[in-house]
Amino acid sequence: MRTAHPRPLRLSRRASRLRALVALAGHGVLLLITSSSALAVLFIFFYIARDAVPFFQLRGLREFFTSTHWYPSRDPAEFGALAIFVGSGLVTLGAALVAVPLGVLGAVCLSDVLPFSFRQIVKPVIEVLAAIPSVAYGFFALVVFAPLLQSRGGTVLMIGWWCLAGPLAALALFVLSDLLTARVAPGRGSSWARVVVAVLLTPGALLLLVWVGQHLAQVQVPSGANALNVSIILGIMALPTITSVSEDALQAVGRELREGAYALGATRAEVLVRVVIPAAASGICAAVILGLMRAIGETMVVWMASGNAAQIPQPWYNLLQPVRTLTATIAGDMGEADHVTGSARYHVLFAMALALLTIAFICNLVSERVIRRSVRRHG
């Protein structure tokens, strides 16, 4: 397919030299613009590292990573950040528990289950969640959610349990009965057996749900500013990223794959579970990483509503106790910690920032690699 070139290919030597110069200049400007953001990241890395290194020179690595005694303002000061690392991790894990099931299921619904017109309305609404400023989330967490957790903590937990575990239990029930009947009576006519097994299993599942729900309903929450509060709010904040990016990944799987599966006689559920989701798995993974990075880096909400107690909860998964995170510590201690008043106290915050930056960097690399792998496989 060759088309006639609109202009003569040969130019005078002078004109072509001019063109080459202009092109070079253009390239240079574009390169500068593109690299400026990369340079900014490098500069940030460099300056944070420059202020973080003196801390390790002053205090060594051991205390920072292994001690839980965080008393930066005392004399002598103690800078054990282990509890703070655990706090950041715990809050992120909690956010993942909230956001990943909701976000991925929401994305599947939007892309493959709900009608297209519905998706056109709902997706922008979900994305608006990302536009709410984090201080507004923090205010909500502190003024509305914390008192609610305190006065009706058990009920909130029970409702949360039903919302999360209910659908999962139903799903597990179907899969389990499917597997059991396939093992016992393979072949035709297994559909009625499947129904019978499902009906038989239902009371057990319900009993389990109710039993756990009742136990949760009796939980007393002593303090509303705790890891659970922040986890839920951070989960909501990570939700739009996860939903929207996974939805894009599911859309990218393409019509051919879906129609091919339907043509082989698969039901919609089988197409979703066996074909579409595995094909989009790496995209969904990347979405989850991106969403959780927002949760790790979030500052205002955790500073306002996590309680900021530098302790490892007992036992470690107890989300009902207050925790302190890296970001909140940096934000909260920055004011007093000038190099004027005590150098280790100032540099320790940069050490934390360096740790955060490294975590974010690793997450980013991983998600990049995951996306690239998926592109190579399907692209």
Add this chain to the structure above:
Amino acid sequence: MMRNMCSAMALVTVCGFCMAAPAPAQDSGGNKNELVVDGSTTVGPIAKALAEYYLAANKDVKISVSESGSGNGAKSLINSTCDAATMSRFMKDEEFKAAVDKRVLPIAHVIALDCIAVVVHPSNPVKNLTLDQVRDIYTGKITNWKQVGGPDLKIVKISRDTNSGTYESFDHFVMNQEKMAADVEYVGSNGAIRQRIQSTNAAIGYLGLGFVDRTVKELTIGNVVPTRETCLSGQYPISRPLYMFTNGYPELGSHLHAYVTLYLTPKGQEIIEALGFVPLTSYPPAAGPAKE
């Protein structure tokens, strides 16, 4: 409380208009018309109310007051980015040294006294704690309200962040070199402490007396009620002076001088008292009895 503060502010503004110009309004050549005040969140309301009053009388002056913590106030003064630093503690030796190194000479003006009240949820039956009991609660030796005559509830300990002057004063007066327990919750402002306590049955916290209102219950410490009188007489154990620091003593007749000495005027005392702090000087008898 917010409404009280607003009405107090409104009152101050109105009074300012009525009384016209009680403060010196001369405008000599080197007189700065823009004052920047930075520092403690505790002193902030006083600085703002005084500024509002002063501005109403002197239309050509601009005063901007920000609240970023005592440490930041000191930092701003050292870096000459503010004219007056409000602080709820005295300058530390290191800060003083840093200031002198930068050719800034901090001069302290004690503008008011502040009681730190220990507060609990209104439903808590406990009325009195000793200073030692408060310390034991914060160090984690006492963990349940029933150990001090209250209900069987785990104590939720709430503190200001280590960045704040209120924390440092509390640490100084109450903790007596002992560490706070690891499960103490830290909160970024007086308002946030009050918010957390009024919504938490088992909470204990501490607040500047000016921030105590009906939504929380203040405890007596060793049977001394935190009031203006007990604070001035020194009976109440947790009280502290509040400062404004300037670079050198401000030039007489300058706006800065008028502003940082406003606390000495009857009007200044009234403003300070209306915000719930304790003025240093008592009213002149003509101004009427102290309201309590």
